[in-house]
Amino acid sequence: MLDPRTNVPPEGALVATLEGELDLASGRRLTSVEVAYETFGRLSADGSNAVLVCHALSGDSHVTSGDVGVSPGWWEPMVGPGRALDTDRLFVICSNVLGGCSGTTGPGSTDPDTGVPYGSAFPFVTIEDMVEVQRRLLDHLGIVRLAAVVGGSMGGMQALAWAKHHPERVTAVVADATTPRLGAQPIAFNVVGRRAILDDPAFAGGDYYQSDSQPDAGLSIARMVGHITYLSNESMHEKFGRRLREGIEYAYDFVNEFEVETYLAHQGRRFTERFDANTYLLMTKAMDYFDLRGESETLAEAVRGTPDRWLVTSFSSDWLFSTDQARDLAIALLAADKQVTFAEFESPYGHDAFLLEVEQQTSLLRPFLENSVRACAESLRRKEDAA
Amino acid sequence: MLDPRTNVPPEGALVATLEGELDLASGRRLTSVEVAYETFGRLSADGSNAVLVCHALSGDSHVTSGDVGVSPGWWEPMVGPGRALDTDRLFVICSNVLGGCSGTTGPGSTDPDTGVPYGSAFPFVTIEDMVEVQRRLLDHLGIVRLAAVVGGSMGGMQALAWAKHHPERVTAVVADATTPRLGAQPIAFNVVGRRAILDDPAFAGGDYYQSDSQPDAGLSIARMVGHITYLSNESMHEKFGRRLREGIEYAYDFVNEFEVETYLAHQGRRFTERFDANTYLLMTKAMDYFDLRGESETLAEAVRGTPDRWLVTSFSSDWLFSTDQARDLAIALLAADKQVTFAEFESPYGHDAFLLEVEQQTSLLRPFLENSVRACAESLRRKEDAA
Numbered sequence: 001m002l003d004p005r006t007n008v009p010p011e012g013a014l015v016a017t018l019e020g021e022l023d024l025a026s027g028r029r030l031t032s033v034e035v036a037y038e039t040f041g042r043l044s045a046d047g048s049n050a051v052l053v054c055h056a057l058s059g060d061s062h063v064t065s066g067d068v069g070v071s072p073g074w075w076e077p078m079v080g081p082g083r084a085l086d087t088d089r090l091f092v093i094c095s096n097v098l099g100g101c102s103g104t105t106g107p108g109s110t111d112p113d114t115g116v117p118y119g120s121a122f123p124f125v126t127i128e129d130m131v132e133v134q135r136r137l138l139d140h141l142g143i144v145r146l147a148a149v150v151g152g153s154m155g156g157m158q159a160l161a162w163a164k165h166h167p168e169r170v171t172a173v174v175a176d177a178t179t180p181r182l183g184a185q186p187i188a189f190n191v192v193g194r195r196a197i198l199d200d201p202a203f204a205g206g207d208y209y210q211s212d213s214q215p216d217a218g219l220s221i222a223r224m225v226g227h228i229t230y231l232s233n234e235s236m237h238e239k240f241g242r243r244l245r246e247g248i249e250y251a252y253d254f255v256n257e258f259e260v261e262t263y264l265a266h267q268g269r270r271f272t273e274r275f276d277a278n279t280y281l282l283m284t285k286a287m288d289y290f291d292l293r294g295e296s297e298t299l300a301e302a303v304r305g306t307p308d309r310w311l312v313t314s315f316s317s318d319w320l321f322s323t324d325q326a327r328d329l330a331i332a333l334l335a336a337d338k339q340v341t342f343a344e345f346e347s348p349y350g351h352d353a354f355l356l357e358v359e360q361q362t363s364l365l366r367p368f369l370e371n372s373v374r375a376c377a378e379s380l381r382r383k384e385d386a387a
Numbered sequence: 388m389l390d391p392r393t394n395v396p397p398e399g400a401l402v403a404t405l406e407g408e409l410d411l412a413s414g415r416r417l418t419s420v421e422v423a424y425e426t427f428g429r430l431s432a433d434g435s436n437a438v439l440v441c442h443a444l445s446g447d448s449h450v451t452s453g454d455v456g457v458s459p460g461w462w463e464p465m466v467g468p469g470r471a472l473d474t475d476r477l478f479v480i481c482s483n484v485l486g487g488c489s490g491t492t493g494p495g496s497t498d499p500d501t502g503v504p505y506g507s508a509f510p511f512v513t514i515e516d517m518v519e520v521q522r523r524l525l526d527h528l529g530i531v532r533l534a535a536v537v538g539g540s541m542g543g544m545q546a547l548a549w550a551k552h553h554p555e556r557v558t559a560v561v562a563d564a565t566t567p568r569l570g571a572q573p574i575a576f577n578v579v580g581r582r583a584i585l586d587d588p589a590f591a592g593g594d595y596y597q598s599d600s601q602p603d604a605g606l607s608i609a610r611m612v613g614h615i616t617y618l619s620n621e622s623m624h625e626k627f628g629r630r631l632r633e634g635i636e637y638a639y640d641f642v643n644e645f646e647v648e649t650y651l652a653h654q655g656r657r658f659t660e661r662f663d664a665n666t667y668l669l670m671t672k673a674m675d676y677f678d679l680r681g682e683s684e685t686l687a688e689a690v691r692g693t694p695d696r697w698l699v700t701s702f703s704s705d706w707l708f709s710t711d712q713a714r715d716l717a718i719a720l721l722a723a724d725k726q727v728t729f730a731e732f733e734s735p736y737g738h739d740a741f742l743l744e745v746e747q748q749t750s751l752l753r754p755f756l757e758n759s760v761r762a763c764a765e766s767l768r769r770k771e772d773a774a
Contacts, residue, residue, distance in 0.1 A: 187647055
């Protein structure tokens with residue numbers, strides 16, 4: 001039986017059917033692609049205020065609640081009237097990524113060739129494939145040029161891919177808590193998460209949608225591993241220490257005993273209620289594959305053709321997407337003669353800080369985006385004059 | 388069918404049956420306990436040169452090959468003639484821990500009450516329980532006083548427990564790459580490893596010894612998680628980077644693609660050939676439970692009654708048992724007026740450094756142990772004079 005939680009767009013999202021087929025980096029082709037998206041604010045008359053937000057591994061198009069009174073979005077305190085991404089001034093677009101499980105075509109979607117969910121037949125996707133879908137969505141929406149593309153974590157990788165592959169459509173880039181490419185350790189953590197899913201008997205090679213059992217155990221373990229890497233050692237210890245869930249005596253059993261066990265088990269279980277195991281596999285693979293450098297000799301060479309304006313941010317306690325990696329990117333951008341603002345925010349929250357550190361991020365992001373809208377308007381004006 | 392790999396002592400190990408029953412911290416009782424152990428070198432006439440080495444999670448009694456020409460031990464370059472633990476001068480004892488799977492009574496041993504392997508009926512063990520078994524082994528061997536107890540990682544926890552509970556039998560303590568207690572993050576990694584084993588259908592609640600299938604998938608994932616935490620980010624990236632196993636093109640499949648994937652998969656698989664899932668559960672639980680502080684207000688108070696002589700060592704890139712934790716221990720020991728040498732060794736190898744950094748460790752350990760033998764002889768002499 002098809003699990004009802006699979007690939008349903010968030011309340012209030014729109015679904016666009018993209019024109020044409022989609023050729024993927026892997027060599028595979030999708031004959032039809034739908035994309036779930038949401039927009040907030042209004043596009044200005046000159047079209048200079050569009051900002052594309054790209055979501056991270058477990059995100060979706062629901063970046064904020066907007067004004068329709070629905071549930072909070074994944075970046076709620078950052079996106080809305082008067083916020084860092086001020087929807088009184090900006091036209092914010094956020095879409096679920098290709099291969100996702102929140103309304104955009106993904107492994108839980110019906111394969112038009114078979115009439116049943118793709119499952120294992122769904123092709124691998126890359127960050128660049130996700131960006132191509134977003135590009136077509138912008139065409140569909142009539143947006144010629146973005147004031148900025150903004151993304152954190154895997155969303156930041158998409159922002160980097162936009163910068164590299166479509167610089168003519170991007171005025172400014174915000175690369176938040178991200179990296180030009182993963183090193184061996186983050187790949188290793190992804191490997192463990194995938195292994196847990198692939199080895200779950202209920203995974204059934206990826207074709208579990210019409211089965212009674214789902215690979216919840218494997219997906220839950222993958223999420224637990226992920227969660228550890230999203231928190232800093234310090235914040236985790238601050239939050240849980242060695243506290244026991246009940247009392248002060250050890251129970252001598254395998255039931256969740258330390259508070260941190262209960263927390264991880266809860267996070268794992270909750271995740272299986274809203275996320276799809278095949279999508280988890282595809283997203284982590286897409287991250288592993290992403291390498292901004294590509295064929296270039298150096299990172300500086302790889303970013304030479306990208307937009308002029310950059311905001312690169314990292315968080316002091318983020319050990320998954322560390323400041324070192326962000327700094328390498330910033331240095332490469334400087335070497336390529338870009339206008340780059342690079343900031344490491346002090347935060348105890350590890351990688352999750354990009355979702356939590358609202359004030360610090362707002363202080364930079366808000367003026368950066370205002371300036372980007374002006375620069376975008378200027379570009380559009382010049383283009384019109386030239387035409 | 389009983390898996391032949393379960394609970395076999397290493398070649399050359401002796402097995403002693405301990406006298407009496409064993410009451411455990413959990414309140415449970417083992418009616419009979421065997422302990423697999425090996426000794427290297429000769430006990431001196433005054434009995435002052437005995438050094439007990441305590442092994443880490445995946446170790447066994449086979450700390451070194453000794454002179455019998457068998458396979459190398461887990462601390463081979465550190466223990467032997469002329470080495471840090473010089474078996475020309477010292478009498479080195481190493482035994483498999485209680486709950487282990489290399490010859491000492493553990494979950495794979497036959498339960499005398501049922502005639503089949505304990506499996507899920509085996510009680511939880513603590514670091515203190517392991518130490519009690521070692522204490523009885525020393526009685527069995529007629530060793531009154533140790534020149535030193537030496538341990539790294541979980542072995543270091545045993546050394547700390549020896550220091551706290553049997554100071555009258557220990558002259559000096561070597562606490563290597565260890566901690567007085569785990570924080571939330573290391574517990575969290577243990578939680579994930581346990582979850583993978585507990586959720587493996589072949590685990591069968593712990594009673595898999597007589598089954599055709601073993602919880603290899605779960606144990607393998609647990610080992611993969613462990614391995615990531617034993618290496619530093621730097622050494623892992625140095626070793627594997629983003630290199631692909633074959634060629635330069637992405638394969639777009641879930642077969643091991645990056646070299647780091649192949650490595651982890653290999654480590655996981657190899658581990659299942661020599662280690663037992665129930666033991667893995669028990670060892671990680673014992674580590675989670677261990678807290679040197681106990682009922683004491685401060686760590687300094689907890690170590691007040693311990694032996695006078697200490698060597699506390701850590702490794703710069705070890706993020707699992709970090710220098711911060713070793714330094715806290717050293718500071719507490721100083722506050723308790725102990726003679727403590729504290730050293731952080733520069734090393735890129737993460738937690739595994741305690742197995743790899745031979746020269747640096749030898750430079751401190753060798754003289755420290757020589758001095759400890761002299762101090763032990765002095766203690767034994769005083770005791771004899773007093774008698």
